[in-house]
Amino acid sequence: LTEDDALGSLQRRLDHALSDGTERQCQGLLDWILDQPITASRTLLVSLLTTLEQSSTHNPSKAPPNSVKQLAQTVIDKIAPRAVSYEDQLVRACEFLSGLYQSECAYQRAADTLARFDLDSGLRQVESKIKIEKYLRISHLYLEDGEHVDLADAFVKKASSLLSTLDEDKDKDLVLQYLSCSARLLDRKNKFTEAATKFLDLSRKMGDGENGETVKTVLGTGKREVLASALACTLLADAGPQRSRLLAKLYKDDHVASMEAYGILEKVFLDRLLVAEDVEAFSRTLGGHHRSGTPQKWGLSVIELAIVQHNLLGCSKLYSSVTIASLAELLNVDEATAVRIVAKMILDGRVRGSIDQILGIVSFDMDEMDDGEERGSGACQVEEALSLAQGAFSMLEGGKQTGR
Numbered sequence: 001l002t003e004d005d006a007l008g009s010l011q012r013r014l015d016h017a018l019s020d021g022t023e024r025q026c027q028g029l030l031d032w033i034l035d036q037p038i039t040a041s042r043t044l045l046v047s048l049l050t051t052l053e054q055s056s057t058h059n060p061s062k063a064p065p066n067s068v069k070q071l072a073q074t075v076i077d078k079i080a081p082r083a084v085s086y087e088d089q090l091v092r093a094c095e096f097l098s099g100l101y102q103s104e105c106a107y108q109r110a111a112d113t114l115a116r117f118d119l120d121s122g123l124r125q126v127e128s129k130i131k132i133e134k135y136l137r138i139s140h141l142y143l144e145d146g147e148h149v150d151l152a153d154a155f156v157k158k159a160s161s162l163l164s165t166l167d168e169d170k171d172k173d174l175v176l177q178y179l180s181c182s183a184r185l186l187d188r189k190n191k192f193t194e195a196a197t198k199f200l201d202l203s204r205k206m207g208d209g210e211n212g213e214t215v216k217t218v219l220g221t222g223k224r225e226v227l228a229s230a231l232a233c234t235l236l237a238d239a240g241p242q243r244s245r246l247l248a249k250l251y252k253d254d255h256v257a258s259m260e261a262y263g264i265l266e267k268v269f270l271d272r273l274l275v276a277e278d279v280e281a282f283s284r285t286l287g288g289h290h291r292s293g294t295p296q297k298w299g300l301s302v303i304e305l306a307i308v309q310h311n312l313l314g315c316s317k318l319y320s321s322v323t324i325a326s327l328a329e330l331l332n333v334d335e336a337t338a339v340r341i342v343a344k345m346i347l348d349g350r351v352r353g354s355i356d357q358i359l360g361i362v363s364f365d366m367d368e369m370d371d372g373e374e375r376g377s378g379a380c381q382v383e384e385a386l387s388l389a390q391g392a393f394s395m396l397e398g399g400k401q402t403g404r
Contacts, residue, residue: 027078038085083117131162135158179201184229250265251266274311279303322361324355324361339355352365
């Protein structure tokens with residue numbers, strides 16, 4: 001066949017395959033293409049992919065989405081074993097099909113498809129910059145899916161190993177994309193202190209004004225959204241000195257002052273006990289994966305653990321000592337869990353104190369107080385704190401039942 005004859009035959013067969021849409025028709029078309037001489041088959045594959053791209057964009061009625069996806073998938077399945085001969089065509093087909101899945105919010109399929117061509121296979125030399133772009137895009141898709149954090153982690157690590165090849169000024173967009181992906185990954189892994197630090201670093205590098213708008217186009221998110229993520233992760237982070245430093249940075253940031261969650265930030269920053277209204281405001285600042293309610297540690301959800309640790313830290317600055325029973329009631333957990341949480345925070349250096357299990361008392365080391373003020377240890381003060389904290393957890397429990 002001459003090239004014109006082959007292209008004409010391709011168009012007829014392609015129209016039939018798209019109208020039929022069955023796997024058998026698609027297989028037959030690809031078998032015919034791959035039976036041609038290598039140069040001709042490459043030309044036919046390029047023409048086929050060009051037609052699919054144009055049809056899905058400009059004339060979807062003529063090319064039904066399912067038929068286009070089936071044919072694109074068949075192209076990938078057929079030429080993947082022959083990647084040495086069809087590298088460019090395989091990359092293009094994977095990019096195209098991944099884009100179709102992404103437009104349908106089928107993020108896992110989009111990521112799996114994009115990962116079909118292994119850039120580390122050694123089949124051809126690929127620039128580090130191109131590799132990083134692809135690894136971060138795949139990681140982003142897995143994070144959007146939310147069910148395969150381990151796979152997102154693997155591709156972020158691949159990108160991380162190549163970061164030293166980038167110029168931080170010339171390749172600023174890629175550096176910011178990496179920071180964004182790594183921060184979101186740490187958030188998904190519940191490493192909230194590290195995630196908040198990354199989000200704050202990202203917001204600093206994004207800048208303001210025109211530069212900030214340019215970065216927003218690249219990342220798909222603005223500085224305000226990044227700072228909101230930093231705030232959410234900080235509020236969920238383990239209570240202690242590291243979180244206090246993060247709270248101080250956010251508390252002084254003018255961009256954060258206008259956010260809905262600023263009130264809760266102020267209370268947490270000032271070590272005040274959280275009450276029912278605070279819990280509601282706190283929950284509104286969080287993403288869906290934070291509110292999932294899945295037990296993380298000691299049978300507590302992410303939100304519950306954050307509130308328990310914060311109120312415990314607040315108690316350590318209010319009282320010199322408290323019984324384990326009263327503390328457990330205040331934190332709305334059983335006594336064994338209360339002891340474990342206190343012990344863990346003491347061991348981590350996040351609370352200064354000791355536990356006397358024989359007497360059933362938790363003692364907190366007293367710091368010097370401003371203006372000669374001292375902490376209380378009376379029963380009436382504990383009762384007042386109990387009523388405040390229990391109101392907060394009643395609100396939280398009510399929200400969980402409504403979600404069910």
